[in-house]
Amino acid sequence: MKFSNRENRLPGGVFCSNRWLVKCLVTGILLMGLFSCSGPKNIAYFRDVPDTVLNTTIAQAIYKTPAIQIDDILQVTIQTLDPAATALLNQQSGIASAQQAGVATAASGYLVDKDGNIALPLIGKVNVKSKSTDEVRDDIQVKAAALYKDPVVNVRFANFKITVLGEVTRPSSYIMPNEKVTILDALGAAGDLTIYGKRENVLLIREAAGKKEFVRFNLNNSNLFASPYYYLHQGDVVYVEPNKSKIAATDMQQVKRISIMASVLSLLIVIGSRINF
Numbered sequence: 001m002k003f004s005n006r007e008n009r010l011p012g013g014v015f016c017s018n019r020w021l022v023k024c025l026v027t028g029i030l031l032m033g034l035f036s037c038s039g040p041k042n043i044a045y046f047r048d049v050p051d052t053v054l055n056t057t058i059a060q061a062i063y064k065t066p067a068i069q070i071d072d073i074l075q076v077t078i079q080t081l082d083p084a085a086t087a088l089l090n091q092q093s094g095i096a097s098a099q100q101a102g103v104a105t106a107a108s109g110y111l112v113d114k115d116g117n118i119a120l121p122l123i124g125k126v127n128v129k130s131k132s133t134d135e136v137r138d139d140i141q142v143k144a145a146a147l148y149k150d151p152v153v154n155v156r157f158a159n160f161k162i163t164v165l166g167e168v169t170r171p172s173s174y175i176m177p178n179e180k181v182t183i184l185d186a187l188g189a190a191g192d193l194t195i196y197g198k199r200e201n202v203l204l205i206r207e208a209a210g211k212k213e214f215v216r217f218n219l220n221n222s223n224l225f226a227s228p229y230y231y232l233h234q235g236d237v238v239y240v241e242p243n244k245s246k247i248a249a250t251d252m253q254q255v256k257r258i259s260i261m262a263s264v265l266s267l268l269i270v271i272g273s274r275i276n277f
Contacts, residue, residue, distance in 0.1 A: 043195065043199070044220070045199065045219045045220065046219070046220065046221065046222045046224075047220045047221075048220070048221050048222055049222050058222050058225050058226070059225065059226045060225045060226060060230070061225065061226055061227055061228055061229075061230040061231060063180060063231050064231070065132040065133070065134065065179070066132070066157075066179055066233050066234055067130045067131065067132060068112060068116075068128045068129060068130065068131055068132070068133070068136065068157075069112065069129065069130075069234070070112050070113070070114055070116060070129065071111065071112060072111075072112045072157065072159060072234065073109040073110065073111055073112070073157070073158040073159040074109050074110050074112065074118055074128065074133070074136070074155055074156070074157065074158060075108065075109040075110075075155070075156050075157070075158040076090075076109070076110060076118070076120060076140065076153070076154070076155050077090055077153070077154045078090060078120075078123075078140070078144055078151055078152070078153050079151065079152040079153075080144070080148040080149070080150075080151050080152075081148070081149055081150065082148065085122070085148060088121055088122060089120070089121055089122055089123070089144075091121055108158060109158035109159070112128055112129065115127075115129075116128060116129025116130070117129075120140070122147065123140065123143050123144060123147075124143070126139055126140055126143065127139075133155045133156055133157065133179065134155075136155045137153050137154065137155040140153045140155065141153040156178070156179065157179050157234060158175075159175060159234070160175060160176045160178070160179050160181065160234050161173055161174065161175055161176075161234060161235060162174050162176055162181060162186045162189070162232055162234075162235075162236055162237075162238065163236070163237045163238070164186050164187065164189065164190035164237075164238045164239075164240075165237065165238070165239045165240070166197070166239045166240035166241060166242065167193055167194045167196050167197035167198070167240040167241070167242050167243075168187065168190040168191060168192065168193055168194065168197065168240050169190060169191025169192060169193075169194060170190050170191040171190060172190065174186070174189045174190070176189070179234070180231065181231065181232045182230055182231055182232065183202070183204065183217060183224070183229070183230060183232060183238065185232075186232060186236075186238050187202075187238065187240075190238075193219075193240055196242050196243055197240045197241075197242070197243065198240065198241040198242060198243045199218075199219040199220055200218045200219065200220050200221075201216055201217075201218070201241055202216070202217040202218075202219060202238065202239070202240055202241070203215070203216060203217075203238070203239040203240075203241065204216075204217060204229055204232075204236060204237070204238055204239075205236070205237040205238075205239065206229070206233060206235075206236050206237075207235060208233075215227075215229045217229075
């Protein structure tokens with residue numbers, strides 16, 4: 001197709017050539033594509049692990065048993081040869097706790113008081129603050145053995161709560177079934193990251209000694225497994241930041257710019273359709 005260079009009068013007395021009009025149309029289309037399309041997303045985890053490797057070994061952080069703190073809730077079970085005594089020893093009250101997938105739940109157990117103690121039926125007070133569940137189990141077993149023959153004791157957290165917020169499928173607070181919980185366990189409980197989750201900058205918020213710790217994780221890197229924060233503590237908060245695509249999708253100013261460009265492009269197309277090439 002051959003374009004002439006003759007000039008045409010646009011509204012307002014502005015002159016333009018046919019070639020200039022075509023350039024405007026092409027430029028408008030390119031701008032629309034630039035602002036409406038998002039770049040590639042880093043969706044895959046652990047991208048530094050070669051996909052051609054059949055077997056590889058990665059160093060992992062050493063697990064440290066979490067210490068019991070004030071306001072924790074412990075589930076304690078004591079089994080004896082006497083069924084009546086066992087029933088008395090295992091009377092535990094329901095204590096309001098966190099939400100499980102958005103539904104309020106109650107944790108059955110013993111609340112650690114301000115002095116760091118729990119009060120067990122027939123056994124009495126047991127100091128548990130700053131101890132592991134294994135240490136508390138041994139302490140209770142010694143006290144129970146003074147009253148009953150061959151008691152079997154189990155101690156676990158009843159409110160091992162992890163909160164996952166941001167760009168995940170089900171943001172909420174979760175009561176984990178055990179105390180050996182990893183960052184991946186928490187994200188899995190929340191239904192994994194959405195396509196808009198920023199995998200290279202996941203934030204962990206932890207309270208320790210009355211202060212807040214902030215730690216960043218990169219899920220694209222296998223060094224995550226060696227991080228001393230790979231295993232979570234009771235009360236940790238995991239926040240997944242939205243990526244640029246989500247921000248652009250919710251940015252009203254961006255929407256306005258695209259709308260203006262679309263209007264200009266439509267006007268140019270109408271003008272071009274009325275000009276003979």
